[in-house]
């Protein structure tokens with residue numbers, strides 16, 4: 076892969092560049108749980124880690140491994156490990172690296188289930204402080220003696236706040252903290268967290284990377300930026316020759332192997348096919364988002380639009396400096412005179428659904444669905460208005476989307 080520089084070139088050629096039978100251009104689906112060896116000494120060597128090879132389907136599978144290689148190339152990382160879902164990737168990473176009494180700092184603007192997971196960790200003996208991560212000084216103030224890592228998302232869903240990604244990277248380096256970035260909303264096509272000093276990158280493959288709304292998956296990628304010799308929680312058995320891989324090894328063993336949230340080879344195959352068109356899809360989706368944000372911004376039925384590609388967005392210039400495009404998700408608040416249900420039910424092309432990163436455009440009334448469980452008080456603290464609607468842009472021709480919004484807004488007054 077040495078002479079290929081393009082993001083998409085690397086993805087579409089990655090399978091055939093390692094050993095593959097029959098000249099197959101795709102890594103086949105290896106539907107197997109176990110692997111047989113002619114010589115039992117080889118079996119032992121693979122288990123002891125002195126020889127490369129496959130042990131058991133919960134830990135490793137050739138089809139999943141091929142996807143891991145692709146993801147590492149996409150993120151510019153040293154290695155990756157896949158999971159059955161994005162949540163499994165996040166939960167397993169923290170479970171494997173943190174211990175009772177440890178503290179971590181997290182962005183307060185989080186994917187809802189990540190927020191819920193961190194609350195559970197808090198009741199299991201880990202301490203977490205939520206801060207406004209658009210401001211690195213708030214992260215700095217939250218750091219304690221027992222702080223082990225900082226966790227942020229790139230563009231927050233649904234209000235599209237952009238974390239102070241570069242400044243937090245500098246802070247983590249100065250303070251010797253691991254820096255975990257959930258890159259789901261941007262994907263490695265729009266942004267590589269390794270460029271701002273992230274140590275571990277999380278992606279929900281379910282969203283833009285898989286891209287078709289058919290398959291769940293998640294991944295953690297090691298960037299090599301952090302010196303894990305300074306991290307107190309690595310078990311001696313995982314301290315191999317290359318200290319940059321200690322955390323990933325511990326996540327694979329204590330996390331994936333023992334917790335068991337493995338990605339299936341069939342899912343890995345579908346996600347790998349999806350990944351091939353990531354750049355093409357996202358380019359179109361981001362252009363659609365920009366056009367829709369500008370359209371909504373000009374409508375009297377709409378009170379406020381949140382999209383980092385609009386000049387009035389508080390992090391407009393930060394997003395322009397960090398990301399190839401400002402994302403494919405936006406949200407907006409309706410004017411108080413508009414009934415949210417009348418408006419939403421008038422939509423004909425845009426589908427009323429959760430999820431994001433599909434090829435179809437999806438809309439959801441945020442406070443009443445994905446943010447319902449957290450209650451009115453926390454919603455208010457996160458700036459989630461009852462009229463907030465999130466839109467995940469698909470790849471349709473934008474005229475169809477704007478016509479649909481226009482007619483639905485017109486019918487709701």
Ligand SMILES: *Cc1c(COP(=O)(O)O)cnc(C)c1O
Nearest residue numbers: 160161162186259260279281292
């Ligand atoms: C969807 C999402 C997740 C969780 O991914 P799943 O694959 O649905 O488990 C995590 N983080 C962000 C930012 C997401 O959008």
